[in-house]
Amino acid sequence: MQMNDSLKQNEQEVMLAVMRKNSDAYGVSIHEELEKRLKRKVALATIYATLAALEQKGFIKSRKGEASAERGGRAKMYFEITGKGQTALNASLVALDRLRAGTKFAGAMA
């Protein structure tokens, strides 16, 4: 795999959140999904920066959605994972699984 196709941990997390939200993946829903699953605060700015990096790599694509009153009439930006993105994410997670296989956590970590 080329270096450009490798994924950082936050990129994996954001891509998995986008996949989980399916067709409803936009800034706020991704933010809520990450906080719910990771059980920690994630800044919106971090998510936007990650999404921008992923879009530049061609791993996700965006489309403009609908506006609503609670958004001050501003349109949403929906995201979805491309085929290339799915391949990269799968390869990245499989590599982690391979690395983790057979390892044991000792003491308090067990």
Next chain:
Amino acid sequence: MKDEISFYIQGDDLLVCVSSRNYIFRDAANAIKANPAAFDAVVENIVESEGNPHIGSHLNLALRELRNSLHHGHNVDIEFTQSEPTSPTPLPNPPQFATYLYAAFAAKNSSESQLGDLEEMFVKNAERFGETRARRLYWLEVGLAIMPAVRRLITGIIAYYLKGKIGL
């Protein structure tokens, strides 16, 4: 704009809220609980009338179907009344200066949707934690977002100043 429709059981009544108007189906709650098909008839008719300004006639039709559905086995007297329009609660506004700062520093092609996300989160936080905390959280998100750009700007100004001083 489409009408938003929600249903509430209020005591013995079925309350149907269409945008800012409330319609009350008197004594319909128990009948609907006993016969869900009657509720489906109401829902179907009101949903069909989305965007129709003469929604009252659709509600009357829904009421008639509701009565028909309840004809067997349920002897209930359902009265249709339309309440006075209620003014919708105004949404709280996020800090304007923070919004201006964000718009000034964010990438132009995505700032519109990002400001929408921030405003949506502000409204949700205001409902959940109150407006004061929601404003603090809004400022925090804006601060975290613009910090790298502000840092770059300050570094650039210092570098420009130093170059001038050294004479490069």
